[in-house]
Amino acid sequence: xxxxxxxxxxxxxxxxxxxxxxxxxxxxxxxxxxxxxxxxxxxxxxxxxxxxxxxxxxxxxxxxxxxxxxxxxxxxxxxxxxxxxxxxxxxxxxxxxxxxxxxxxxxxxxxxxxxxxxxxxxxxxxxxxxxxxxxxxxxxxxxxxxxxxxxxxxxxxxxxxxxxxxxxxxxxxxxxxxxxxxxxxxxxxxxxxxxxxxxxxxxxxxxxxxxxxxxxxxxxxxxxxxxxxxxxxxxxxxxxxxxxxxxxxxxxxxxxxxxxxxxxxxxxxxxxxxxxxxxxxxxxxxxxxxxxxxxxxxxxxxxxxxxxxxxxxxxxxxxxxxxxxxxxxxxxxxx
Numbered sequence: 366x367x368x369x370x371x372x373x374x375x376x377x378x379x380x381x382x383x384x385x386x387x388x389x390x391x392x393x394x395x396x397x398x399x400x401x402x403x404x405x406x407x408x409x410x411x412x413x414x415x416x417x418x419x420x421x422x423x424x425x426x427x428x429x430x431x432x433x434x435x436x437x438x439x440x441x442x443x444x445x446x447x448x449x450x451x452x453x454x455x456x457x458x459x460x461x462x463x464x465x466x467x468x469x470x471x472x473x474x475x476x477x478x479x480x481x482x483x484x485x486x487x488x489x490x491x492x493x494x495x496x497x498x499x500x501x502x503x504x505x506x507x508x509x510x511x512x513x514x515x516x517x518x519x520x521x522x523x524x525x526x527x528x529x530x531x532x533x534x535x536x537x538x539x540x541x542x543x544x545x546x547x548x549x550x551x552x553x554x555x556x557x558x559x560x561x562x563x564x565x566x567x568x569x570x571x572x573x574x575x576x577x578x579x580x581x582x583x584x585x586x587x588x589x590x591x592x593x594x595x596x597x598x599x600x601x602x603x604x605x606x607x608x609x610x611x612x613x614x615x616x617x618x619x620x621x622x623x624x625x626x627x628x629x630x631x632x633x634x635x636x637x638x639x640x641x642x643x644x645x646x647x648x649x650x651x652x653x654x655x656x657x658x659x660x661x662x663x664x665x666x667x668x669x670x671x672x673x674x675x676x677x678x679x680x681x682x683x684x685x686x687x688x689x690x691x692x693x694x695x696x697x698x699x700x
Contacts, residue, residue, distance in 0.1 A: 371465040376495030385493060389471060390457075393478045398454070398489040406489035408454065410513060415450035417441060418509035424698040426473070426503055428547045430540075430559030433506055434473035436634060436700060438480035439563045440585070441510040446565040447581035447637060449520040449572065450512030452484060457491035457508055462501040473504065484563035486510070517576060524579040525600035529668040530646040532639045534567065534653055535560065535661040536612045537589050538628035540635070542620045544699045555616035560635035567656045571639065574648045580640035585700055587691045588630040590676065592638060594690040598674045606666035606678040606688070629678075630691050632699045640668060 366372070374381045391399060398406045419440050426433040438455065445452040457477065461470070481488055539560040546557055564583070571578065580600070584592040589611070597604045613621075613628045621628045635658060641649060646664055653659030666678075676688040 369467055371461050371463060371467060371470065371495055373463050373495050373497065375461070376493060382493065389467070389474060390491065390493070393474045394457070394481070394488040396487045396489065398487065406454065408489070410511075412516060413514040415445050415448045415512045415514055416509070417444040418507065419444065420505065420507045421700055422502070422505050422698055423544065423700055424502060425544075425547055428559055429543050429556060431561040432473055432476050433504060434476040435480045436561050437506040437508045438477055438484065438486070439561050439634060440700060441508040442484045442486060442563045442565055443583045443637070445510050445512035446568045447520070447583055448512075448514065449518035449568075449581070450514045451569075452486045452510055452512040452565050454489045454511045455481065455486050455508050456510075457488045458506065459491075459493045460501055460505040461493065461495050462503050463495055463498045465503055470504070480563060484565055518572070520578060520581055522580055522582060522596045522599040525596055525602050525604070525640045525668045526579060527602055527668050527670040528643055529579060529640045530643045530664050531593070531604060531606065531666040531668065532641070532646065532650060532653070532662060532664050533589065533612065534564070534637045534639070534659045535635070536614045536617065537584070537633060537636070538613060538617045538621060538631035540633050541588070541631035541696050541699050542617050545624070545696055546620065551620070553616055553620055557614070557616050557620060560633055562635035562658050564635065564637055564658055567653065567658045568637065570652045570656055571649050574652045575641055575645040577645060578639055578641045578649070580638070582638045584633050584636060584638055586632050588628070588632055589638065590627070590629040590688045591691040593676045594688070596638075596640065597676050601673045603669040603672035603674075604666060604676045605669050605685075606676065608678050609681045610663055610665045612661050612663050626695065629688065630695055632696065634700065643667070
């Protein structure tokens with residue numbers, strides 16, 4: 366028996382499954398709720414609760430700036446955080462292809478543990494399945510998360526109001542281009558890394574100075590343009606952006622030019638869009654810039670009453686063009 370590879374028997378529910386869970390998962394992710402190894406985690410909650418789930422099938426599973434494990438934790442933490450919730454508990458489920466190196470799994474689990482520690486969340490329940498060689502793509506991960514919303518917060522994609530300011534927490538398109546470069550073996554003059562990061566700390570700092578933030582979203586698949594279109598539709602408002610105010614790294618911009626992509630449609634995994642009353646903009650922006658994950662924050666536009674459900678962008682030459690929602694799959698399997 367090859368003890369360095371994942372075998373179908375690791376998913377059988379027998380001794381190898383037990384050893385995989387206890388020696389590799391629980392040992393690295395240890396906490397009182399998980400260590401019980403019950404069929405469900407039991408905990409108490411009061412007040413408003415946020416619950417989300419997501420699945421991760423990124424290819425390749427390792428990329429500059431992270432891997433599928435870090436991505437799975439950060440993605441779910443961020444989905445909770447942009448609702449104003451304080452992330453607390455995560456579930457973790459693996460679908461593993463037979464033949465995966467156990468050392469690879471261990472590296473992914475370490476990244477999960479590191480990301481969970483940074484975000485201050487606990488992995489409290491999970492599942493492991495093993496499928497035949499060729500029936501998956503190395504490893505897929507599903508996470509679900511629970512967080513608790515402090516009293517008084519009301520953050521939703523339906524809350525944007527005319528006169529609000531639109532802020533992003535940093536440069537657009539980093540994650541998608543990092544994945545594409547790694548996948549296709551592309552070399553750029555300047556290295557491009559994924560922005561994958563847990564943003565709950567940044568969002569906490571923002572809400573301390575402005576609990577009146579109307580909307581927060583993380584612009585993942587479909588990028589900034591698609592996410593803003595969703596918000597405009599939910600809130601039935603128009604959104605107008607200034608192209609020269611939107612931060613994009615030169616390396617990402619150059620890569621997009623070479624590949625025929627628009628960075629406004631390329632995925633991010635460590636950025637947020639925040640929409641709030643204009644009078645609160647400077648206080649929030651200062652708080653964001655003081656945080657490592659918000660140092661490149663910028664006001665990029667405003668919410669308007671005209672053209673409800675539409676997003677427009679003003680070019681450096683002063684022309685105004687419509688920024689439609691993404692049509693089709695731009696970059697498949699980037700998360």
